[in-house]
Amino acid sequence: MFRNTRARWGALSQLLHWLIVALIAVQASLGLIGAGLPLGMEKLAMLARHKSIGITILALAVIRLLWRWLNPTPDLPGTLRGYERLLARFTHAALYVLLFALPLTGWIMSSARGFPVSWFDVLQLPDLVSKSGALYRAMIETHAALAIALGVIVALHVAAALKHHFVLKDDTLRRMLPGRASRARPAGQTPGTSTRKPC
Template sequence: MLGNSTQAWGSISKLLHWLIVALLLTQYTLGWIGAGLPIGMEKLVVLSRHKSFGILILALAVLRVTWRLLNPTPALPAHMPALQQRLARATHVVLYGCLFALPLSGWVMSSARNFSVSFFNLFQLPDLVGPGDTLYVFSRSVHVGLTWILLAAALLHVAAALKHHFIDRDMVLRRMLPFIRS
């Protein structure tokens, strides 16, 4: 089943969910390594990969949200208290928000620093803003701040998924896993 139903996630949603998780792991690794390197060729290469993967995440996030809007969404289990349902939705909004805000703040940061952004050396993206020190410092703080917000939201999200599986013993985790028909 490619599309979602009101009970289950389809293959496209699952593929996009897990592909983005894998890319985010890559992205944190490259970001932390790149930020820690002294100025030089190696830093430039690592951060250029980081930027390309970040733009790929932005493109996949656009696809993901478009696909979600075009499809039904599986309902949360009826046994979940209303407050928990609201917390789940709020966490999802923060997660989706970060998938857009992180790449965009990174892109603004690079443009403000007068570094162009290329997509795996295939083509160059336009600068989002003109060069400027204040904007660079501001967007860099936003970018780094968002990395911690995303990390915190993702940890809460993973803890919730594990609680559904091992404590509530419902189908919420199973229905997002690949190769399992729910």
């Protein structure tokens, strides 16, 4: 199914989720390697690729949020306790914020340094701010701090997805994967019908 339903993510949401995951993996590697290189052609080429992929992630994040807004959102698993529900919502919101904040701080950083940003040499993007050494230094720190925050939140997010799949044995992960969600305990099950033992 192309569109989301209240029970599972549709094909487009799944595609966007996993495409962004793959691009973030490439992106973090290019950023870390690029930042560590001495100033020269190799560093500039590495960072040019990093910037183009970052802009791609920004565009995909916009499409993803628009698509989310136009579609139903699958219910959170009914077995979640109140604080787990809050934590899941907070984690998802934080991931969305970072999908925007990282590219934008990177773009501002490049503009403040006086390096124009292009998308794979095909599209020249406008400078977001004028040249400023102080802003450049602030953005470089912010960008690196946001990248660490993304790493921490993704680790939490992945741990939660794996817990749902292997410990709680519900459909949370399956409904973000192609194919049918077929576990005995659906992810959107209501608390009253939960088979989870009370602690």
